[in-house]
Amino acid sequence: MPRILAPLLSGATYVRWLHLMIGLVFAGAVLTVYPGTDGWRLTEALARAVPLDAGLLVVAALVPAMRRAEGVQARLLLMPAREQDIAAEPARTWADRRRTATWLIGRVALGAAVGCLSVLVPAAAFDLLLDPAPEVFGLRLPEHRGIRWYPLAAPPLLFALGWLIVWAGRLQLAMAVRLLGPSPAERLAAAELRAERLLERNRLARELHDSIGHALTVTVIQAGAARVVDDPEFVARALEVIEETGRQAMEDLERTLVLLRETRDGAGADGAPGSADAVATERPGIDQVPALLDTARSAGSPVEAWIDVPAAHLPGVLSREGYRIVQEGVTNALKYAPGEPITVRIALHDGQLELRCANALVPAAARATPRRGGKGLRGIRERAALLGGEASAGAESGQWVLAVRMPLRLGA
Template sequence: MSAPPLSLLSLVRPLVRAVTYTRWLHLMVGAIVPLAVGLVYPGLTDPGLAEWLIVAALPVPPVAAIALLPSARRAEGLQARLMLLPGKHARVRRATDAATGISATPSASWTDRGRTALWLVFRMEAGLAVLLASIWLPQCTLVLAGAVVEEPLLAALTPSPDLGLPALAPLPLLALLALVVGAGRLDTRTARRLLGPSVKERMTALEERTERLLERNRIARELHDSLGHALTLAVVQAGAARAAKDPEFTDRALATIEETGRAALEDLERVLLLLRETGRPRGASPGLDEAVRLLDSARSSGARVDAEITGSVEELPGPVSREAYRMLQEALTNALRHAGQVPVEVRVTAERSRLRLLVTNPLPEGRPQAVPGSGSGLRGIRERAALLGGEAKAGVKDGEWRVAVTLPLR
């Protein structure tokens, strides 16, 4: 048995979706206000075309005035999400404006109020039109089928019983179904256009998304630098202890591995607290004033570290001190990982307006020169420096591998 044509499926599919009928109900609800006004004036006992035009026009000013209330936009946005959009994402509290295309926040400007007023008027007029069509088209079906409709609500528009053609009786019902589907889609499209996020709301959402991405990148760098440094030291210490075959040196190596591992666990716990967002106090990241710990751990791994720190690093701004600590950590880790137990020179200069960090080590014999700019560690150093308005360079110069960082203090 062959499948139905694609065109037939596309015509039938909307009729079996619940959202088609919730959109229909959404439009019909919009007709409540003009019908209530029409009951007062001019009355709905035997209305003609002129009376229906009055019924449609009279409620426009008060309905538009309702949009002056900031909460009107929120109420209409929530209704539109619930009744016009398919899927669970439109019904949960955490549904976002970007996911639905419809804002559920109060009006924050006169532009928002104006768009809300246009939406309320559109919903009312479109709902009235759909309601009248929903009454009139079934009447047409009854008349074409040969039934006699006494005192029809829309007598002026109902076909004469003399034109009764039973074969054409289903056509008005099919027209009604097509109207329901088309009007529902138009209602949804108009809601997204008039109740969609404003430019300010989109900019705020974009800034929040950018902040989240930057925070994720920062956490990734924290994990890479902290855990990478700890694992590198552990590997180097273990290898050196096995090669030395000296119990005293092995004890020192194990003590260094233990201390480094404990510090890495503290960093890992702090980063996990950031991810969990539990509201618990978060431990402060280490700063450049704790650089002695880095230098000692590098020396304990067998590297000969010549360090010179000039200036008051204790008085550096917090962000500069923390990021400089991570950059020094990554530079030492790279030296130990790629060069081994070679002399490493560290120069830290805290000047009046900038901080300079220079880490150099000779290239090991028999190893290929590293490609400047390769590796996520060097990329992380550059990203940290760029975020602070500084500059970081890494590469081979005069037979040495150099990592030079300059950070502004203001």
């Protein structure tokens, strides 16, 4: 019983009924100005007014703003489960205008029918209750001379009207979702936009992880060593490295925040569409790897490096991503094997950029920091895959080796 009565007591039902009644108001307004309607019956008047109604609605649908107005009204009165199911955008294509015209005609036709029944059914129920020979929908019933059973038919009639309003409201909502909702092309565009934003957020997360993670690792190692070593000169050098690393991290953070603002607002920090490219150009590349390795040496880890790559011969994106990969490899070495030798090799071979970072494999019991998470290595694999390359990491001959290969020609 509650399931039967709940829709009849729901506020959404009567808000949708109000939306349906607007269709009757429009049809009635047309009838008031339609010539020669005096003396017509209701059904005849509606039949004569339908062509005029349809013509007016088709003309109205040609106005782009009409689709937006109908979408906003449907969102407010039809109460969809998700607002996104009903668009609130102006018509941009002729297909949008056709769907809007179909919606307007269907809305007015359904609203006029439900509206007429909303007037006629209560009137018929009133007659059944009070008139011994009631007239129901224009049909005069014979007077019942025995037990009056006509009043017993009034409640079921009103109950049926209530459920008619419930189902008409649901049908109106389904029509709105189908005809006012985003088109397949718009849904595809929205899905592509969500995918692009997700990729952008992942890229920003990698940037923060690599730059800030490296800076914090170097800072912790230098601060710990300065606290233990009783050498003023070493302490001064450690503080200098901490200062420089922190400054570099602040610059990286500012670049990332610029990209974040651009992702949120759809434009760069200065409003220029090309500001993202400018920010990306400022990110460090392969030519700054020696400074990165100097930071690792100052943290107490011997570093041997072979860099046989003219930075000018690398595409900008390959140079920047290569730097981040080496940075993550060095950071992991400093974190999980502090003080152990690090070997870095960057070279071009067979049309590919090869990156290799190796450090001594320290037993788990002797590590200063236990291995967990693996987000950095996952980020490296994602960077390499996006550029058409591959990455591997693992134990090899007593060393932990990170190896990455990426083609020089992007998309090859």
